[in-house]
Amino acid sequence: MVQLVADKHVRYILMAEKKKESFESVVMDHLRMNGAYWGLTALDLLEKLGSVSKDEVVSWVMTCYHESGGFAGNTGHDPHILYTLSAVQILALFDKLDILDVGKVSSYVAGLQNEDGSFSGDIWGEIDTRFSYIAICCLSILKCLDKINVKKAVDYIVSCKNLDGGFGCTPGAESHAGQIFCCVGALAITGNLHHVDKDLLGWWLCERQGKTGGLNGRPEKLPDVCYSWWVLSSLIMIDRVHWIDKAKLVKFILDCQDLDNGGISDRPDDAVDIFHTYFGVAGLSLLEYHGVKAIDPAYALPVDVINRIIFTK
Amino acid sequence: MGKMGEGSCSEEDLFDLLNQFEHILESDPLIDEVGFIHPSQFTLLNKEAGFSSEVQPDNRTWRSFWNQDHKLGISTDVLIRLCKDAKHVFLTAFEAYKCDVKACSESCSICTLESEVMKHSQSVLMLSSDFGTAWNARKLILSKKDQPCAFTEELRLSRLILSNCPKSEATWSHRRWIIKMMAQRFSTPQEIITKESELVEAVGERSKMNYRAWYHRCWLVSYMTIEQVLQELNKSKRWAGLHVADSSCFHYRRRLMLKILEPLNVKGSTAYDKTEAHKIWMEELDWNKELVERYVGREALWLHRRFLSLNWIMYFACNHSDVPSETGQSIIMNEETVNFIDNEILLLESSMTIPDTKFEDFQAQALHAAAYMLWLTKHIPELWRMLEEKLGTEKLKCVLSTIAQERSSLLHHLVNHTVNLA
Numbered sequence: 001m002v003q004l005v006a007d008k009h010v011r012y013i014l015m016a017e018k019k020k021e022s023f024e025s026v027v028m029d030h031l032r033m034n035g036a037y038w039g040l041t042a043l044d045l046l047e048k049l050g051s052v053s054k055d056e057v058v059s060w061v062m063t064c065y066h067e068s069g070g071f072a073g074n075t076g077h078d079p080h081i082l083y084t085l086s087a088v089q090i091l092a093l094f095d096k097l098d099i100l101d102v103g104k105v106s107s108y109v110a111g112l113q114n115e116d117g118s119f120s121g122d123i124w125g126e127i128d129t130r131f132s133y134i135a136i137c138c139l140s141i142l143k144c145l146d147k148i149n150v151k152k153a154v155d156y157i158v159s160c161k162n163l164d165g166g167f168g169c170t171p172g173a174e175s176h177a178g179q180i181f182c183c184v185g186a187l188a189i190t191g192n193l194h195h196v197d198k199d200l201l202g203w204w205l206c207e208r209q210g211k212t213g214g215l216n217g218r219p220e221k222l223p224d225v226c227y228s229w230w231v232l233s234s235l236i237m238i239d240r241v242h243w244i245d246k247a248k249l250v251k252f253i254l255d256c257q258d259l260d261n262g263g264i265s266d267r268p269d270d271a272v273d274i275f276h277t278y279f280g281v282a283g284l285s286l287l288e289y290h291g292v293k294a295i296d297p298a299y300a301l302p303v304d305v306i307n308r309i310i311f312t313k
Numbered sequence: 314m315g316k317m318g319e320g321s322c323s324e325e326d327l328f329d330l331l332n333q334f335e336h337i338l339e340s341d342p343l344i345d346e347v348g349f350i351h352p353s354q355f356t357l358l359n360k361e362a363g364f365s366s367e368v369q370p371d372n373r374t375w376r377s378f379w380n381q382d383h384k385l386g387i388s389t390d391v392l393i394r395l396c397k398d399a400k401h402v403f404l405t406a407f408e409a410y411k412c413d414v415k416a417c418s419e420s421c422s423i424c425t426l427e428s429e430v431m432k433h434s435q436s437v438l439m440l441s442s443d444f445g446t447a448w449n450a451r452k453l454i455l456s457k458k459d460q461p462c463a464f465t466e467e468l469r470l471s472r473l474i475l476s477n478c479p480k481s482e483a484t485w486s487h488r489r490w491i492i493k494m495m496a497q498r499f500s501t502p503q504e505i506i507t508k509e510s511e512l513v514e515a516v517g518e519r520s521k522m523n524y525r526a527w528y529h530r531c532w533l534v535s536y537m538t539i540e541q542v543l544q545e546l547n548k549s550k551r552w553a554g555l556h557v558a559d560s561s562c563f564h565y566r567r568r569l570m571l572k573i574l575e576p577l578n579v580k581g582s583t584a585y586d587k588t589e590a591h592k593i594w595m596e597e598l599d600w601n602k603e604l605v606e607r608y609v610g611r612e613a614l615w616l617h618r619r620f621l622s623l624n625w626i627m628y629f630a631c632n633h634s635d636v637p638s639e640t641g642q643s644i645i646m647n648e649e650t651v652n653f654i655d656n657e658i659l660l661l662e663s664s665m666t667i668p669d670t671k672f673e674d675f676q677a678q679a680l681h682a683a684a685y686m687l688w689l690t691k692h693i694p695e696l697w698r699m700l701e702e703k704l705g706t707e708k709l710k711c712v713l714s715t716i717a718q719e720r721s722s723l724l725h726h727l728v729n730h731t732v733n734l735a
């Protein structure tokens with residue numbers, strides 16, 4: 001069987017950061033903060049975070065800090081909760097949370113909660129359970145969950161539950177593995193998993209596995225490496241991961257590697273990218289693949305990073 | 314910036330390119346489709362449009378953009394430069410605009426900057442549709458406008474962008490913001506809702522299983538009157554029948570069907586409401602069965618049936634009260650329920666036969682059918698006894714082993730629990 005070519009992935013990630021001349025990288029630069037989180041977390045899981053300059057990254061992250069307390073996807077852009085979590089996660093990886101004005105960042109996030117408990121992504125008001133997760137995850141890392149109405153936030157998430165056991169972005173929206181991860185993650189962090197019908201949701205999730213072993217994110221879609229993360233982490237949080245064939249999934253992810261130049265793609269033989277490289281490595285981490293550090297399924301950060309945060313006052 | 318003077322392109326040339334692009338957008342406001350095209354396609358497109366190669370002026374515009382019949386093609390050769398420049402010019406203009414607003418400068422200076430920001434943000438978004446800051450800049454400026462036409466124009470622009478980037482989340486989100494603004498400031502625009510719904514269907518035609526597009530259509534439901542809901546149910550039926558693998562489209566129908574049940578959840582619902590809803594539900598179940606039998610092995614159809622059957626049993630198959638029983642609560646097995654289940658067992662049996670031809674589709678059909686029945690049993694444990702009775706031990710074993718081949722741990726867990734419950 002094919003092995004994980006970890007060194008090549010490390011090289012690919014380090015190179016991807018320097019290569020900025022493709023159209024893909026130009027159209028992605030508004031979410032550079034997310035890209036940095038994917039790349040850096042993958043490096044840390046492969047125990048190679050030391051190969052990037054901590055000071056350089058941290059000072060770049062801080063150039064994206066906005067006076068409102070939020071972070072932008074890149075220098076000079078508008079802040080959004082999506083990039084705020086990535087920024088906080090990056091600082092957590094480097095153990096540099098202390099440079100944050102925690103009061104201000106947490107007020108920015110808490111300020112996005114609406115009357116019904118939901119969260120907007122920014123001042124323009126789009127609502128999505130992804131933003132609920134981000135807010136809860138971010139505030140939990142900053143130890144400021146008391147700044148929001150957790151009960152209402154949980155009630156809103158529960159109102160997005162569908163008859164199939166899954167969750168969507170707003171009440172009545174179609175179940176989607178990415179949204180399910182967010183809702184289950186938020187419920188896990190706040191200790192509210194009893195709201196989930198574990199057998200029913202586990203059923204929907206394990207039906208995402210197809211004959212190739214790969215997982216899809218919705219019925220009738222092709223399997224895709226990124227769902228190794230979303231489906232798998234959700235299954236772990238609700239204790240139903242044994243309902244899928246783990247060995248087949250490992251093989252599927254490994255088959256998506258570019259064995260020559262590093263990087264992981266969505267499906268075998270497709271072009272690799274940083275997003276799927278991270279989710280592939282993170283998936284293997286959840287599958288306890290040898291040589292990959294353990295990742296926390298709710299916080300999407302290495303377990304040792306989360307422990308460091310939790311066990312420091 | 315530090316990207317000047319590469320090759321033969323001078324700085325002037327570069328901004329020239331952006332100017333040309335913006336000039337085209339300005340001079341043809343009726344452009345309704347945009348796309349990125351490979352330079353080799355230019356010759357082909359020109360030939361189709363009836364241009365001979367001799368009369369083609371050999372300038373940069375001609376090799377970078379193609380604009381005919383309100384369709385705009387942008388050469389993939391110029392995308393990177395164009396996109397970088399557009400972003401740079403936009404961010405500079407937006408920064409200046411924000412400074413001016415803060416400083417409360419004289420209104421004519423703000424006006425000029427405002428149109429600069431609108432012009433450049435449009436260019437950026439045509440090239441990079443998820444560039445949130447550019448959409449935000451437009452929202453900021455639009456929120457100060459009070460003529461409906463400014464918002465209608467914005468719907469046109471975002472529609473144009475969707476023609477190239479049908480999955481762009483920021484673009485769909487921007488449309489929702491516009492519609493919300495219009496609903497607040499003017500009146501709830503019923504015909505806009507209808508048009509939006511048609512737009513999603515058109516986009517869905519070219520971009521299959523597009524979650525963002527169908528989410529947008531579901532979002533519209535909350536603005537619909539009950540008449541519109543019924544119309545939409547009719548209108549989306551044909552499309553769904555032609556795209557039986559598009560689960561998102563069937564989810565849209567579920568959203569509409571639940572809207573029809575809503576009156577039944579409140580006290581004081583009339584018998585008429587219930588009869589109407591009952592009729593619609595029966596029709597959908599019958600139609601779904603037709604599709605299931607015609608298009609063998611389609612997961613989306615069987616998942617739709619799970620939803621339809623469970624709701625049907627909860628709402629219509631218990632005659633004792635008008636309030637539906639919740640999932641998990643014991644459901645009284647009256648005659649109608651028993652008849653319904655009998656028919657579902659027949660469907661299961663016929664779906665379990667696997668002919669030698671088209672083996673894979675029928676194998677999938679058997680799995681979906683078996684999983685469907687077991688899924689209902691999870692919600693209604695009494696079903697287990699009916700299955701044992703009707704199917705007999707041998708056939709029931711066969712049903713279970715069909716599932717066991719694919720999902721053995723799930724089955725193991727469920728059978729243990731269900732058998733204990735029943």
Ligand SMILES: [Zn+2]
Nearest residue numbers: 224225226266
């Ligand atoms: Zn993917």
